[in-house]
Amino acid sequence: MHLAHYLGLLHRSQVNLADAFRQVAVAHHGEPDVAILCRRQAQVCDRHAELLHPFAERYAEEATDEPDRLHAELFRGTRTGGIGLLRDLHDLYLMAAECDICWTLVGQAARGARDEKLIEVVARCDEETAVQMQWLRTRMKQAAPQALVVAR
Amino acid sequence: MADRIADPWGERTPYGPGEPWPVRVDLHLADGLSEHEVDRWARSASILHSNGDAMDIAVKDGRIAGVRGHAADRVNRGRLDPKDLYGWQANNSRDRLTRPLVREGGRLVETDWDTAMNRIVDRSRQLLGSPGGWGRFGFYTSGQLFLEEYYTLGVLGKAGIGTPHMDGNTRLCTATAAAALKASFGTDGQPGSYADVDHCDAIALWGHNVAETQTVLWMRMLDRRHGTDPPAMLAVDPRPTPVAREADVHLAVRAGTNLALVNGLLRQIIRNGWYDEEYVTAHTTGFDELCRIVDGYPPDRVAGICDVRAADVERAAELLGTSRRLLSTVLQGFYQSNQATASACAVNNLHLVRGMLGRPGAGVLQMNGQPSAQNTRETGADGDLPGMRNWDNPQHIQELAELWNVDPAVIPHWSPPTHAMQIWRYAEQGSIELLWISATNPAVSLPDLARIRRILTQPELFVVAQDLYLTETAELADVVLPAATWGEKTGTFTNADRTVHLSEQAVDPPGAARSDLDVFLDYARRMDFRDRDGGPLIGWAGPEEAFEAWKRCSAGRPCDYTGLTYAKLREGSGIPWPCTDDAPDGTERLYGDGRFNTDPDYCETYGQDLSTGAEFTAAQYRAKEPAGRAFLHAADYQPSSEVPSDDYPxxxxxxxxxxxxxxxxxxxxxxxxxxxxxxxxxxxxxxxxxxxxxxxxxxxxxxxxxxxxxxxxxxxxxxxxxxxxxxxxxxxxxxxxxxxxxxxxxxxATAWDPVSRQPIFKITAVRLEKEH
Structure with a gap:
C-alpha cells in the first residue's frame, strides 16, 4: 500500500502552498486584491492540510518503507514589480497544479481503498484547489500584457 | 412650497395600491423671478443623483434662472430633489473654468485650445509610437457625462487607441449593481421599475438610504406609506437613517455581514415554504446548491454574526416571505461592503425563489449612485463593452469590429476591461503614462487620498483633467480642459430604472468652455483615428449624430435604443429602454416571461467565482445549460479582511x-x-x-x-x-x-470586491480621539 506516500506529498504540497500564498501576500501588498485573496487561500490550504492529516497518519501505519522522492521544491522566494508579480503568481499556479493532480490521484486511490471518508474530503477540497488555479490564471491573464508588453 | 432645505421631501400626496402617483410640481426660480417672466424653458433631467427626475430649465436673459419639475414624467410626476431645486446656481458660479490651463514651470497658466490639445496629442503620439503604446493610456471618466459622450470616448479608446484601460468613477457607485445583474440574469439591465412602488405590498431596502440618495423615489414610497393599504417596509442599515426610522423592521447589522443576513432570510423563506416552487423549477438553476448553503444560516447563527436579534431576523423573513408583491432596492450599504456582489446576488436570489420579478409591484432595483452611471455601463466607457457585449465572446467582438469597420485585433479583449483601481495601480507603477480624467474628482473620491495625490503628482505621469472648476484633482493636472455641463450642451442620459431623458442645451457655456463631446471629437480628429478603409473612425460631429451611431451599436442587445429619437424624447418625456419597433413606447419591466438573458451566445459574461473573481470559460458556462433560466448564486459568508484591532478599535x-x-x-x-x-x-x-x-x-x-x-x-x-x-x-x-x-x-483603504471590483468604503478600522 503506497497511498501514504501520496497523502504525504499532498499534505506537504498544501503546507508549502499555504506558506507561498502568505509570502506572496506580504511581498505584493501593493496589489490589495492579490494580498487579500492570497491570505484567504492560505487559510483554505491550511484547512486542506488539517483535513488530510488524520488520513496521512492512519495510512502511514500501513505504508511500506520507501525513500521519499516525491517532494518537489517550486517556490524560492518572492520577486517585485509587474513581472515579479507575474512570476510569483505563476509559481503559485504550478504549486496549486501539483496539489490538483495529487487530489485526483489520492481520490482515485481512496476509491480503490473504499475509504468513503477520504473520498468525501477529496471531493470537497479538489474543487477549492481548482478555484485557486482558475483565479490565479484569471489574474495572470489580466496582468500579462501590461507586464510583458507595455511596462518599460 | 415647503422649505425644501428643512424638509427635503416636501408635502405628502398619499395614494393607494394600483392608483397613479399624484402630480406635484416643484419649482424654484431665481429671487424675484416669476414663472411667466421666464424667457424659455429647456427640457432636461436631474444630473445630481441617479433618480432621473425630469425637469425644465428656466432661461432668463441668456442665463439659467431656475428649474421646474416635469409633471408628465413617469419618474417624478413633477417633483424635484432639493439638490436640483438649488444646484443649478453652480452653473453660474464665478469660478467656472473658462479657458484651458497648462502646467508651465510647476504652475497652471491659461492658454488656448490649440496649445492645450496639441500638448495632449503630442504626448499621445509619442506614447503610441512604440510597441504596447496602447497600454500607456488610462481613461478615468464619470457617471455624469451624457450617453453620446461616453460612447464617443468608448470608441476612441477601444478602436482608436485600442486600450482596455478605461473605467468610470461609476466603479465606486454602480459596479456591483451591474455585476450582480450579469451574474444572476445573464446581462446587465434593471429588472424592475419605479412604478413598482405603486403596486407593491412590501418594500425591502438593502443598504439603501433612499431618503437621502434618491429623494423623489423616497417621496413615492412615503406617499404609499401615507395612503390606503400601505406597503410593509424592511430596512437593513447600521445607521438610524430616515428609512430605518420609517421601516416596520430595521436590522442594524454589523458592518460587513450582509451576506450572512440574506442567506439566513433565504433559509427561513425556503424552510417555511414561502418560495414559488413552480417558478424556481421553470426559471432558475442552482436551487439545490442554494438550499445546501443557506441551510447553514439558522436565525441564531445569523443573529450572532450580524449582531441583531434572532426574532427580528424571523420577522424580516416573514415580511419578505408572506408579501404578494415585493419590491427590493439595493445600494451602497451592500455595494461598497464586504462580499458585495455575492450579497447583491443574494437579493436577486430572494426574488427568484419567490417568483417576484417582472410583474407590477414585484421587482428588484439594483440602484445606481450617479445620474448617468447606467450609460457608462451601456456604452463601454466603464469596464464593460458597448451594448452589454461579452469581452470573451469572439462573435461579440466581431460585431463591434464590423460596426466600427476596424480589425477585431485592435479591440482589446484578452481579458475584461481594466477596472479603475487597477488603472490607478498601473499609473502608480509607471506603466500608464497618460491619465485622462473627465468629470470626476478622484483626489477626493477615491480611497487612500494620500496615495492618490502621490500618483497624480508623479513627474512621469501626464494628467489631463476635464472639469467645470479647478477641483482638487485639476489642481494637480498637467492640462486642464474647461468643460460645458448640464444645461450648456445637448445629450441623453438614462436613470436607474432604464428611463432615457433628453437634456437640451439651454444656454451657452461660459468663456471658451466646450462640451465633453466636442473635446473627445476634437482629440479623435487631431489624432486622425482611421477605420480599416482609411475613413475617419468617428464619423459623427454632434450629439444627435452620436446618438444615432449608438442606436446602431445597441441594436439587438438588451439596451436597445433603436426605437428612440431626439424628436420622440422631445414629444413626451422619459422612455425606458428597450425601445424598439416592437416596443415603441419602451419597456416598463424586464423578464415578465421569466426568460432571462443567459443564453451563451447572448449573455454578457461567462460568469465568475464569487469568492475570488476567477473567470469561467465559455465551455464551463455552456456546461451549465442555462437555457434562459436565471442563476441562483449561493456563497458562504466570509468575514471582512478589515477588522477592528487594539490600535484601531x-x-x-x-x-x-x-x-x-x-x-x-x-x-x-x-x-x-x-x-x-x-x-x-x-x-x-x-x-x-x-x-x-x-x-x-x-x-x-x-x-x-x-x-x-x-x-x-x-x-x-x-x-x-x-x-x-x-x-x-x-x-x-x-x-x-x-x-x-x-x-x-x-x-x-485600497481594497475591492473580487467580482465587481467596487472599492470597500463601508469598512475601515479607525481610532477616535478627542482634541484638547
Missing part, C-alpha cells in the same frame, strides 16, 4: 448627506445647499462618545493606518462601535493654509 462607514452630491463641486457652490451642510462631521453612538469624553460639537481626530482627519462630533443612534463620516468634503473651498485634513477618504 472602531469601524468607519462613509456615505452621503441629502444636501450634497459627490465632492460638492456643484452643491458646494449652491448657497442654500452649502449652508445646509457646510462642513464635515462624524456620527457616533452616545456610549462611544461618553467613553471618549466627547460631547456634541467637540472636535475629534479620526485615524486609520492611511491617515487622519479632524472633524466635529455628532451623537446619533448609530450602531455602537461604528462611526459615520460623509464623503463629500474635500478642500477646494479652503485656502491652502487652512486645509486641515477632513476628507473621509484620507482614512479608507
Amino acid at each position: 472602531m469601524l468607519l462607514t462613509t456615505g452621503r448627506t441629502v444636501h450634497q452630491f459627490h465632492t460638492r463641486t456643484k452643491t458646494g457652490r449652491a448657497p442654500e445647499l452649502n449652508a445646509a451642510a457646510p462642513d464635515v462631521w462624524v456620527e457616533i453612538h452616545p456610549d462611544d462618545a461618553a467613553r471618549h469624553g466627547v460631547t456634541d460639537g467637540d472636535r475629534v481626530t479620526i485615524t486609520s493606518p492611511r491617515g487622519g482627519i479632524r472633524v466635529r462630533a455628532r451623537t446619533t443612534g448609530i450602531r455602537p462601535g461604528v462611526v459615520f463620516v460623509p464623503f463629500h468634503y474635500g478642500y477646494f473651498d479652503l485656502p491652502g493654509d487652512r486645509r486641515t485634513p477632513r476628507a473621509a477618504n484620507e482614512l479608507t
